[in-house]
Amino acid sequence: SQTIHQWPATLVQPVGSPLSLECTVEGTSNPNLYWYRQAAGRGLQLLFYSIGIDQISSEVPQNLSASRPQDRQFILSSKKLLLSDSGFYLCAWRGTLNSPLHFGNGTRLTVT
Amino acid sequence: AQRVTQPEKLLSVFKGAPVELKCNYSYSGSPELFWYVQYSRQRLQLLLRHISRESIKGFTADLNKGETSFHLKKPFAQEEDSAMYYCALSGPGAGSYQLTFGKGTKLSVIP
Numbered sequence: 001s002q003t004i005h006q007w008p009a010t011l012v013q014p015v016g017s018p019l020s021l022e023c024t025v026e027g028t029s030n031p032n033l034y035w036y037r038q039a040a041g042r043g044l045q046l047l048f049y050s051i052g053i054d055q056i057s058s059e060v061p062q063n064l065s066a067s068r069p070q071d072r073q074f075i076l077s078s079k080k081l082l083l084s085d086s087g088f089y090l091c092a093w094r095g096t097l098n099s100p101l102h103f104g105n106g107t108r109l110t111v112t
Numbered sequence: 113a114q115r116v117t118q119p120e121k122l123l124s125v126f127k128g129a130p131v132e133l134k135c136n137y138s139y140s141g142s143p144e145l146f147w148y149v150q151y152s153r154q155r156l157q158l159l160l161r162h163i164s165r166e167s168i169k170g171f172t173a174d175l176n177k178g179e180t181s182f183h184l185k186k187p188f189a190q191e192e193d194s195a196m197y198y199c200a201l202s203g204p205g206a207g208s209y210q211l212t213f214g215k216g217t218k219l220s221v222i223p
Contacts, residue, residue: 032209034211036213038156041121041215042215043118043198043213043214043215043216044156044198044213044216046210046211046212046213049209049210051209057209059210090156094211097202097209100146100158100161101146101148101158101200101211102158103155103156103157104155105155106155106156
């Protein structure tokens with residue numbers, strides 16, 4: 001069966017520090033991968049999605065970037081964190097277009 | 113552009129009362145609609161999708177293309193239904209890699 005792993009679960013980082021959140025999927029190949037940010041009152045905001053290795057689409061211009069160095073690995077990064085980057089970040093995957101998304105447990109990022 | 117609107121941020125109902133969580137969408141083609149649910153301290157998970165036409169945990173949702181709606185309904189609310197509910201849309205068109213979510217509705221079932 002397929003599983004998705006996302007880590008760390010929580011992270012506290014100072015302003016200006018770098019960020020790296022990792023997400024991996026097991027039990028499937030060539031998944032569509034997604035990074036969302038979940039904020040109270042703002043719902044789920046799509047940040048990036050990827051349909052293949054090194055194929056990244058950015059939905060919202062911001063202080064973040066994403067990479068997919070391997071088929072089942074998706075990384076969310078920042079060179080210098082801002083206070084506004086604080087939030088709950090969710091990784092997700094799906095096998096085919098229009099199939100449901102499967103979410104990871106999320107990472108709670110607090111930038112101080 | 114595709115858009116999903118959930119007009120209610122919070123919905124409170126008494127146990128045993130009917131529940132309707134509203135969802136309206138904007139999409140030019142034939143979309144795929146989903147409802148996702150997030151219980152306290154659990155990951156976001158799929159509740160149901162319109163093409164399955166099934167009832168999950170007593171919830172149903174019918175796609176109304178004329179009204180561009182996909183409201184989630186349950187005849188008798190239970191306390192364990194308290195959660196955050198998100199309506200989502202995915203289309204077969206050019207933007208179909210995207211899954212667009214509404215802002216969510218927090219359902220609170222009062223004992």
